[in-house]
Amino acid sequence: MAGKKKLKLQIITPQKQVLDKEVDFIALPAYNGEMGVLPGHVQYVAKLNYGVLRYKDGNTQEEFAIMGGLAEIAHDVVSVFAEDAALAEEIDEAEAKQKLAQAKASLSSHDADIDMELAEMELKKALLMLKVKNKKTKF
């Protein structure tokens, strides 16, 4: 593989840098459909959907759940700015389900102490997490 060009993939969320890695190929959940990126790609800024980001490095392939955002491609550096991101394999299905149930419960409880908007965001996140997880198992 000597001399083969690689892409640098950075996944950055407001909380922290999730990933910084050299990879061969990336598929982004772009707004108008999935978009593949190989080394030497033209300079590009794309809006991202809620969806799955895949990347391939040699023989390993991994998936991330991406909660919307932007991707910038410049000089073989792909920077993904997402609201939140999670490695599909690290998503705990039971935990996501529990969070989903929790969010639903707090949304329907009408308790003044509960932060409605926060609960709604949690709900959306839990749904995507489950979606990504289930999609993965279907392959």
Added chain:
Amino acid sequence: MESLRDIRQEIKSIKSTKQMMLTMKMISSARIKKAQQQMEDGRPFAKKMAVMIDNLRKDIQNPSSEIHNLPAYRFFDNSSTDKNSVALVLITADKGLCGAFNAVALRAALKWVRENDEKEKYIFVIGKKGRDFLRRLKVPRLHLAGELIGIFPRASYAHAAMIKDTLFELSQKYNISRVDLIYNDFKSMASQSLISKTFLPFNFNEIPGEEDLSDFIFEPSMLDIFLTLLPRYLSASVYRFLLESQAAELAARMNAMEAASKNAGDIVDKLSVKLNKVRQATITNEITEIVSGANAINN
């Protein structure tokens, strides 16, 4: 003269207060490391968002750009003539016992209210101390537009996003031309400084431009990218302010508690000296009484 028992009681109570202060200091110093880490982790995102906004500067400032027709353009328009409504984001703490931390922020807020006396004022307040203060404040044309209580020491990006949403709503509903910001900046463990500045409209001079996005292809369109970028940039900025204030609060509390427990130690020392004197005096008294009693019998 105080009795021995009274003094012992006092020493005991001061010692237990001191113990509490030391505990609070330790809690703060344990949390501050986490708060600092959180600030560090959030930096790449905020920085990149700012750089990307800056890269769109040419498009934003281009008078024929579609951005000028957007309601969001007001965040970049420095020439707005309608200055009748202003907003303030005030970040304080939920709890006291952190030195002048809340006092300086509230003083600055009061100054801001006076300066904008004639205008419609909308305040978004974070922290119980600030909210209670503003509720007591009876000033005409002052509106409490939103409050966020009990988020420290676990301020998250979701909170920042909520503040951003409220600001967006407010600015459209009430035609707000300027959003100011008051918070405590975390300089170091030993010092915090109050920041009172204009948050919006956007000041391009604050961020150094790095690369140029003019060669880029945008998908779906530059306008869409701009609309995606802007809320994220604002949230990331607000998030940073929250984290700064959070770390500053912990640092302030740490210092205040350290000073207080030192003072408590001094008082205990003084009381111990007093206790010993009183005890000595009592003993001397008793001896004198016994000796004089014995003398009386002998005579």
